Amino acid sequence: MQIKRPISRQPIPKTAKLVFKGIIFDVYQWKQKLFDGTYQTFEKSKRQDTVNVIPITTDGKIVLSKQEQPGSEPFIGAFGGGIEDKENPLNAAKRELLEETGFKAKEFILWNATQFIDKIDWAIYTFIAKDCSVSQEQQTDAGEKIKLIYLTFDEFMDVITQPNYRDSEIALKIFQLSNNPKKLADLRKLFSI
Numbered sequence: 001m002q003i004k005r006p007i008s009r010q011p012i013p014k015t016a017k018l019v020f021k022g023i024i025f026d027v028y029q030w031k032q033k034l035f036d037g038t039y040q041t042f043e044k045s046k047r048q049d050t051v052n053v054i055p056i057t058t059d060g061k062i063v064l065s066k067q068e069q070p071g072s073e074p075f076i077g078a079f080g081g082g083i084e085d086k087e088n089p090l091n092a093a094k095r096e097l098l099e100e101t102g103f104k105a106k107e108f109i110l111w112n113a114t115q116f117i118d119k120i121d122w123a124i125y126t127f128i129a130k131d132c133s134v135s136q137e138q139q140t141d142a143g144e145k146i147k148l149i150y151l152t153f154d155e156f157m158d159v160i161t162q163p164n165y166r167d168s169e170i171a172l173k174i175f176q177l178s179n180n181p182k183k184l185a186d187l188r189k190l191f192s193i
Contacts, residue, residue: 108128
């Protein structure tokens with residue numbers, strides 16, 4: 001599966017200078033001409049691209065994570081993490097699904113690829129992993145506690161509206177689709193076995 005990286009609505013120009021190199025974020029600055037002819041310094045961060053995975057079990061349950069990480073409030077969200085060097089999004093999704101859930105899937109569907117935040121160069125790929133079953137025990141990182149929660153489609157639709165649901169890009173896409181009865185029916189079909 002060839003996956004094209006989504007383009008930011010505000011790309012970092014080739015003339016931008018790297019002014020800070022961090023562990024997670026790098027910061028770039030450039031002079032931007034304004035409408036009145038003057039210039040101002042613009043700034044944008046860049047970070048490692050990530051994947052989200054929403055598993056669907058062999059009995060049709062949608063699985064989300066109830067997670068705790070040091071220094072942050074507990075949250076609910078999809079499974080996933082950073083795409084490692086030389087790794088493509090699909091392989092990252094398979095690896096993250098196996099590590100965080102212990103599941104293997106028979107099918108992966110790329111459902112969304114977006115650069116959600118204009119001020120961060122950061123692609124997020126969301127996969128639906130269908131026909132998932134347990135293959136091994138979870139192998140979580142030392143900085144995460146993950147509990148699996150199993151939901152029906154209607155329960156899933158309720159959970160994504162809660163304040164502790166973290167994946168805003170997923171919730172927004174579902175909200176945009178849910179206003180159209182046909183698209184909502186297609187979404188329900190996608191999130192089933």
